[in-house]
Amino acid sequence: MTERWTVLKVLRWTTDYLNEKGIDSPRLDAELLIGDALNKDRVGLYLCYDQPLQAEELAQIRQLVARRAKREPLQYILGHTEFWSLPFAVKPGVLIPRGDTEILVEEALRLLQGHADGARILDVGTGSGAIAVALAHSCPTLQVEAVDLQPEALDQAQANAVRNGVEQRVHFRQQDMAVLTGGPYQLVVSNPPYIREDEMAGLMPEVREHEPAVALHAGHDGLDCYRLLCRQALALLQPAGWLVVEVGAGQAETVAQLMQQHGLQNTFCRNDYNDIARVVGGQAPVTTGVAGEE
Numbered sequence: 454m455t456e457r458w459t460v461l462k463v464l465r466w467t468t469d470y471l472n473e474k475g476i477d478s479p480r481l482d483a484e485l486l487i488g489d490a491l492n493k494d495r496v497g498l499y500l501c502y503d504q505p506l507q508a509e510e511l512a513q514i515r516q517l518v519a520r521r522a523k524r525e526p527l528q529y530i531l532g533h534t535e536f537w538s539l540p541f542a543v544k545p546g547v548l549i550p551r552g553d554t555e556i557l558v559e560e561a562l563r564l565l566q567g568h569a570d571g572a573r574i575l576d577v578g579t580g581s582g583a584i585a586v587a588l589a590h591s592c593p594t595l596q597v598e599a600v601d602l603q604p605e606a607l608d609q610a611q612a613n614a615v616r617n618g619v620e621q622r623v624h625f626r627q628q629d630m631a632v633l634t635g636g637p638y639q640l641v642v643s644n645p646p647y648i649r650e651d652e653m654a655g656l657m658p659e660v661r662e663h664e665p666a667v668a669l670h671a672g673h674d675g676l677d678c679y680r681l682l683c684r685q686a687l688a689l690l691q692p693a694g695w696l697v698v699e700v701g702a703g704q705a706e707t708v709a710q711l712m713q714q715h716g717l718q719n720t721f722c723r724n725d726y727n728d729i730a731r732v733v734g735g736q737a738p739v740t741t742g743v744a745g746e747e
């Protein structure tokens with residue numbers, strides 16, 4: 454007699470299997486993968502625990518679970534994620550937006566308060582468009598420009614702007630952050646690559662083997678992109694405009710110093726929910742002079 458697989462039985466089996474493979478949240482991942490194969494949300498899945506599965510459904514589940522067991526990120530398998538409570542499509546080759554980056558969005562919104570009406574801002578290294586789209590969605594008259602080196606990221610970001618109804622106010626272009634142009638901007642925001650060379654090997658397999666190195670790695674000390682951004686900040690910003698960036702653990706103080714060396718004032722840091730300094734900002738003087746030299 455062939456074995457009868459119900460939703461609950463396959464859910465239990467998958468949870469145990471993903472657990473053995475070292476997945477952090479095996480039950481949740483199992484529910485989302487099985488739900489995706491059966492086109493049901495988590496509540497829908499719960500309501501059909503006793504339903505027997507067809508051979509094609511089992512084959513589809515097996516295929517998704519095998520990918521996750523090889524430590525492919527759940528978001529790439531599902532093809533979507535959520536950021537700032539908005540839906541974002543994600544695919545291999547484009548960084549998956551992280552919850553920590555919502556703190557950067559919060560700080561950008563705080564700095565724009567009272568200045569957002571019709572303001573122009575720049576998002577450097579936009580990836581999936583997460584920051585650009587979240588800011589445009591939160592400020593209905595904001596004009597956002599967003600750049601990235603990778604064409605596949607820009608395609609994804611454009612699709613995400615359309616999906617969230619902000620494509621009229623977010624303009625994407627391919628540009629290297631070494632040679633930024635445009636402005637003057639009220640705010641320049643960036644979550645640039647910031648992983649040190651010697652940290653790359655220790656990253657989780659999901660990140661190290663599946664996310665694009667160009668989105669992660671920034672030279673031997675992880676600070677290459679901050680040097681580029683700080684060097685160009687005064688040339689890009691309006692008087693009293695802000696540069697605000699996400700930083701890696703332990704980088705905040707050095708990045709604040711870099712900002713000061715390049716003529717930015719009123720530097721500040723904001724911690725994340727694990728109490729790690731995660732966001733650094735600095736303001737252009739009220740009357741901008743010549744950008745500081747390194």
Ligand SMILES: C[S@@+](CC[C@H](N)C(=O)[O-])C[C@H]1O[C@@H](n2cnc3c(N)ncnc32)[C@H](O)[C@@H]1O
Pocket residue numbers: 548549550551554577578579580581582583584600601602603606628629630631644645646647667668669
């Ligand atoms: C850490 S990811 C951030 C993506 C997105 N902003 C987010 O927060 O989810 C950094 C992004 O910078 C882009 N990038 C890397 N080097 C760059 C460069 N020299 N010029 C422009 N973009 C670059 C990568 O392609 C990647 O999309």
